[in-house]
Amino acid sequence: xxxxxxxxxxxxxxxxxxxxxxxxxxxxxxxxxxxxxxxxxxxxxxxxxxxxxxxxxxxxxxxxxxxxxxxxxxxxxxxxxxxxxxxxxxxxxxxxxxxxxxxxxxxxxxxxxxxxxxxxxxxxxxxxxxxxxxxxxxxxxxxxxxxxxxxxxxxxxxxxxxxxxxxxxxxxxxxxxxxxxxxxxxxxxxxxxxxxxxxxxxxxxxxxxxxxxxxxxxxxxxxxxxxxxxxxxxxxxxxxxxxxxxxxxxxxxxxxxxxxxxxxxxxxxxxxxxxxxxxxxxxxxxxxxxxxxxxxxxxxxxxxxxxxxxxxxxxxxxxxxxxxxxxx
Numbered sequence: 551x552x553x554x555x556x557x558x559x560x561x562x563x564x565x566x567x568x569x570x571x572x573x574x575x576x577x578x579x580x581x582x583x584x585x586x587x588x589x590x591x592x593x594x595x596x597x598x599x600x601x602x603x604x605x606x607x608x609x610x611x612x613x614x615x616x617x618x619x620x621x622x623x624x625x626x627x628x629x630x631x632x633x634x635x636x637x638x639x640x641x642x643x644x645x646x647x648x649x650x651x652x653x654x655x656x657x658x659x660x661x662x663x664x665x666x667x668x669x670x671x672x673x674x675x676x677x678x679x680x681x682x683x684x685x686x687x688x689x690x691x692x693x694x695x696x697x698x699x700x701x702x703x704x705x706x707x708x709x710x711x712x713x714x715x716x717x718x719x720x721x722x723x724x725x726x727x728x729x730x731x732x733x734x735x736x737x738x739x740x741x742x743x744x745x746x747x748x749x750x751x752x753x754x755x756x757x758x759x760x761x762x763x764x765x766x767x768x769x770x771x772x773x774x775x776x777x778x779x780x781x782x783x784x785x786x787x788x789x790x791x792x793x794x795x796x797x798x799x800x801x802x803x804x805x806x807x808x809x810x811x812x813x814x815x816x817x818x819x820x821x822x823x824x825x826x827x828x829x830x831x832x833x834x835x836x837x838x839x840x841x842x843x844x845x846x847x848x849x850x851x852x853x854x855x856x857x858x859x860x861x862x863x864x865x866x867x868x869x870x871x872x873x874x875x876x877x878x
Contacts, residue, residue, distance in 0.1 A: 557827030560820060564834040568619075571838040575615040575845045576607055580852035583607065617743040618844040618858075619837035621803045622813075623750050626836025627757065628795035629810025630828065634768050635788040636700055642811035643796040646703030649805045650710025651680030652797070656804075657717045657729050666739075670801060677800055680706060681793045689786070699789070734857030735806030737844050742802065749798035753791050754833055760784065761825040768825070806859045809836050812866040819874065839866070 576588045583603045591607045628643035635641075643649070655676025659669035683706060688699035714733070721729060757764075763784055767774045774781050799806070813836040814828070822828050843861040850856060 556821050557824060557831070560822060560831055561827065561834075564831055564838070568834050568838045571841045571845075572615055572619070575618070575841045576611050578845055578849050579606070579611065580849070581606060613743065614737055614844065615841055617746070617802055618737045618841045620743055620746040620750050621737060621799045621806065622809055622836040622838070622840025623754070623833040624746060624795040624799040624802075624836075625806060625809040625840070626813040626832040627750070627754060627829070628792040628799070630814040630832045631757065631788050631792040631795070632810075633814055634764055634825075635785055635792065636696055637768075637770075638700065639815065640811070641700075642807075643792065643799070644805065644807070644810070645707070646684050646699070646793070647680040647706035647710055648677050648793055648796045649800055650707045650714070651676035651678075652800045653733060653805055654710050654713045654717070656732055657714060657721070660725055660729055660732075661717055661721050670742075674797065674801060677797045680710070681790075681797070685789065696785070731857055732804040734859035735804045735862070737803040737840075737858060738855065739803075746798045746802040749794060750833070753795050754829065756787075757791060757829050758826070760787070761829060764788075764825040764829075768823075803858070806840065806862055808859075808862045808866040809840055812862075812870050813839055815870055819870075 573585060573588060576592075577583050577585055581603075583606065587600055587603050588607055591604050625643050629641065632641040632643065632645065633639060636645075652673040653676070655672035655674070656669050659672035664672065684699065684702050687702045688695055718726065718729060763774075763779050766777050766779050767781065767784060771781050774784075796810075814832050817828060817831045817835055822831055840858070840862065843865055844858045846865070847856040847858045847861045850861075
């Protein structure tokens with residue numbers, strides 16, 4: 551198949567896979583629900599025959615599946631934008647210290663016994679502080695230094711990692727499980743997902759508007775300048791869009807790893823390099839991937855729930871290795 555015609559075909563395939571993953575997420579769990587019952591519930595057809603199943607789908611699983619898709623899409627978008635910004639295939643949404651700052655804020659609030667709302671506020675403050683520190687140290691006198699940006703983020707992540715270890719060491723045993731779930735990711739608290747969906751819609755739309763510029767920037771800064779691209783504003787915009795997507799995902803589900811790193815790679819290995827297709831395909835793949843991982847996290851050891859970040863690693867690593875082996 552020609553590369554130019556691969557994008558539309560993959561988009562259709564990915565949309566089918568998204569629908570299948572959402573349906574599986576609504577059907578499977580500690581209590582399996584037939585697909586026809588799920589369809590009747592989604593279509594608001596309630597004949598009173600199975601009110602328990604309708605309650606499970608509408609009040610428990612649908613919000614969780616929706617939150618997982620939004621979070622996965624945000625992480626995939628952030629990872630893709632950072633990879634083109636830093637010209638580094640190993641870049642992921644957490645490489646610049648945003649998750650470290652949020653983690654320190656959230657864990658410190660848990661250690662002090664603050665409420666969930668205050669813990670979320672502390673996580674947001676930590677993430678925004680990390681974004682501000684990295685940007686202020688990397689952008690000076692109109693000069694945007696990508697090497698300094700990456701180095702600052704890595705150093706900041708190391709510092710936040712040390713603080714996280716210190717907090718975990720000082721925390722009482724009763725708080726450790728909640729802290730570890732936050733660090734590994736958890737989409738069970740799906741009440742506040744509206745801001746994440748708003749962020750996903752806005753950021754994906756803005757990114758799509760600049761998809762042609764991203765194609766040129768991926769060829770290198772010098773070539774992009776030669777072709778008339780305003781490189782400095784574009785790079786700053788990429789940084790803030792990626793940071794906003796990361797913060798929105800963190801506030802929704804904590805720090806879920808591997809999605810932002812693996813998903814853009816997997817889509818590229820399918821032969822897609824045009825950002826007009828790479829952006830929507832990565833968002834769809836990221837959302838679907840996290841929905842599948844969360845479904846497995848709450849079914850493999852039911853009724854015990856596993857941290858979804860463990861499943862993203864267990865699923866993502868062999869998947870990427872398989873794609874790499876087939877590519878070569």
